[in-house]
Amino acid sequence: MPDLLLELFSEEIPARMQAKAADDLRRMVTDKLVAEGLVYEGAKAFVTPRRLALTVHGIPARQPDLKTERKGPKIGAPDAAVQGFLKATGLTSLDEAKIQRDPKGDFYIALLEKPGRAAIDVIAEILPVIVRTFPWPKSMRWGERSAKSGALTWVRPLHSIIATFGPETEEPEVVKFSIDGIEAGQTTFGHRFLAPSAISVRRFEDYEAKLKAAKVVLDPQARKDIILADAKQLAFAQGFELVEDQVLLDEVSGLVEWPVVLMGSFDQEFLSIPGEVIRATIRNNQKCFVVSDPKDSDKNPDKTGKLTNKFILTANIEATDGGKAIIAGNERVIRARLSDAKFFYETDLKTKLEERLPKFENIVFHEKLGTQGARIKRIERLAAEIAPLVGADVEKAKRAAHLAKADLLTEVVGEFPELQGLMGKYYAIAQGEDASVAAASEEHYKPQGPADRVPTDRVSVAVALADKIDTLVGFWAIDEKPTGSKDPYALRRAALGVIRLVLSNETRASLNELFHKALTLALYFCFRPDHGYLQLAATWDPQSHDGQSEWNEYQYLLFLNSDGFIDRNSEKIGMHQIGNPDLGAEEDEDKYAERAQAFEEFKRRLGRLEAVRGPFIFEDVPPAGKISAVRNALEQLYREPFAKLAIDKLANDLLSFFADRLKVQLRDQGARHDLVDAVFSLGGQDDLLMVVRRVEALGKFLDTDDGKNLLAGTKRASNILSIEEKKDKRSFDGAPDVSLYKLDEEKALAKAIDQVKSEAGAAVAKEDFAAAMSAMAKLRPAVDAFFDKVKVNDDEPKVRENRLKLLNEIRAATRAVADFSKIEG
């Protein structure tokens, strides 16, 4: 069967876009082929800086013929309908139609046969559409044609297209199409410098071979292999080791068609800069690899595993001088770059970290959440609260939080943002900070993702938790939660970070309490100073309070309407109505009084909110002397039921977000996520460590026969209950009446329930979940016996009711450990 060869030859494609482009090309072409009934055998895409190529083999030469039926009018339908049917289907008379009966009557059916077309013609239609709609992250226009509308866009100017199609044994044909003046053919070009002439190709095999002869390695993987092997070899030959870097390798292989690996060196004096800075300089700016001493210290005690003064570059040409000029040129640039880096590093060391902090007062973290300076102060306070919970020294945690972000304003981090935290650690050590305090600069950003290491130093843990919780509650408070695939502030990652920090350090903490603390700190910043309540009332438009306006209406609404006050009174509140004499005149006094009352309450609530900012409206953080006044205002505010409700709502919402993240986390580890639901559903579960312990114990219990049977029994009880509850339209809460027990099994069950309730309850109180589960197990024989011998729906209504109450007690007893109704299976 025939093969397709496609090449799109352009000016240099950005390295970072190449892999996806190859993938997109393969997917788009093969999807289209399949959609056209052309099922192929295999396809592979390739990419170099100057070409995107695709080979698809085993495509049928023709599309299969397509048979379809088309339903026409009823027998005896008006002539117009019949004529329309004949015209639409191309039949000459109704004799050619079939008749089919369905419940509505007898209908004419036309059998249509669409003959398959030659694949090459179909492909000639498909390809231009794919080129025109190719999903480059950014594409451009160029040249003379760019003046016209509808001009072709591509990632960079597209110069030529190869498209050939044909079976292996024959001379393939050119797929005839043209896009914006570029005619598909069978010509391409070799390496830009080493073999720039035109090459004529027929099919993939000779295409790839001829390119190789013209100094182009088509397959990106092959280029990577060459670079990696040669780089390792070059380093090894000098007794060193390549510092491998997959991301850099991917990029470098996208910058060359003919990789030539060379080694250069730089002055030893630069090794006084931290290795990470050298690496970032050489890697980011020059796309070169760094080299280290081998780490094997047993055999070579003098080998340190540290960077050496070598680097490895990948050129795109075989130079006539063997690469001398290229190495010399790269060494020059790297020397200059490292001089800059050294200068930055040494300049940074001259300023103490805390001296940088005042600048954060002018840097906005988020317009609704105040400045970086304010955020640092919040994290400090939160870290101090968290420190005792994780066993960290409070003063150290505060100091660490105080300094943790300071390196963001250093020269080195300005130049290499990825070194944030790490540089802070170096600078903190250099200025003589405590080792834990210094480490927290780097560690508090961790864990960054599911695979990242979780810090264990107590001080780092405290600051890491404070940092993440502040981020989460802040964005929660301003309603910037993740939705679908959108999570611009990486809040899911932050929540997962909190979960992992808590679990792997076995931290006991009530998240709810922490959220409340963090929220009271963060919400303070949400009430912006420039919108006093009078303004708010004057501009209040009950029709459009959608929480979208820029002056943080969301927070106001969140508070004012936490109990539905605004929803109930929005019509009455508008100040324009209060002051409008015309309205007042038409209205009776009661209504007016009602409105005035609502407005007074509105004003009172706003007043409480404003009091928090009131006297300090131009300061992100109240000055030391006024802190107690703010605290009072906050306390007053939070004593208000409406404010408490608002914060509870936010904290609960955030907690259920955590429950979801925990489920994802446990599911990824292969645990049953329904058990997480079963535990969270109990309510009041905000200690993650306890939740997980409970889930683990529950999982183990459910693996035993006792567990399985008890679950089945409980489910059975629940099912019966819900049926009967529906029937009677009532619930069967309340203690059963002992005097109504008729059978031993009833009494035994009642006894078992009492015993299990108290035993399991006691075990749970001691946080011994395994013991709680063992206690649960004792319920099983009684439940089994009960269902075996007892008919729940007794003829005597009182007995029936009592038995249903007993069933309800089973449910209640199991709730000592989990909500069994949420457990699957």
Added chain:
Amino acid sequence: MDELPAHMRPERSFQGFILALQRFWAEQGCVILQPYDMEMGAGTFHPATTLRALGPKPWRAAYVQPSRRPKDGRYGKNPNRMQHYYQYQVIMKPSPPNLQELYLKSLAAIGLDSSLHDIRFVEDDWESPTLGAWGLGWECWCDGMEVSQFTYFQQVAGVECAPVAGELTYGMERLACYLQGVDHVMDLNFNGREGADKVTYGDVFLQAEQEYSLHNFEHSDSEMLFKQFVMAEEACKKYLAAGWKSGSNQKEHLMALPAYDQCIKASHVFNLLDARGVISVTERQSYIGRVRDLAKACGDAWVHTEAGRAS
């Protein structure tokens, strides 16, 4: 190149290097312009690029443009950072299909042999928030050093480029250092002579770098500059408003160039203020936005002038 006297060779002489580029691009049909007589941050600000990139009329030009970056001053101490340096700018509208080859030939013309040197086109999307302009292209590397910027303009002064112009910008001092094998820009041989006749880049510019760094960072008159910014901004708007020709049924502008001068002025004054550290982070965005608004208004006026419109 062999017929050139030694002191004119691009690898020996800074001026010889400039002349070699001038000759090369003259051969490609460019008009060789002289620098624009105003202070600006980059060759792109020259009206021969910013404004001529707009509208359908073909345009090919090349020129040297002294570029002022007040913030980049280092009192003449940094080996390659200065508050005043030269850019060589080429603009071709529409972008010719062989622009990359022309560029590589220009490198050969200044002595960069592509069989010895590793020349690469590395993604670099260009955007100028002050000019309301963006384009796609590359930074061009020679042996790991960025020597030029290569851009296909997509939009300039808020106007879609139709057709697209190709722009090349060579960093002259950096390239010259490379050609001459010199590490510090001040050591560049300016005139290609040796011994007593030799004039270095430092002889010409070191004092200026010291004086202007002192001025830009420590002494420039902020109060005056703030006023100048507002004056330039107002003048630009005034000229733009006055330039619309009344009475004709075709919308026509008669003063785009003088108005644009004021936009250039405002931009440079902003750069001076920025270097002086008197503009806060939040204000910074708003100043950039104000200059951009001027640039866009000038672009809109330009496409209604003789040189900027279709016919």
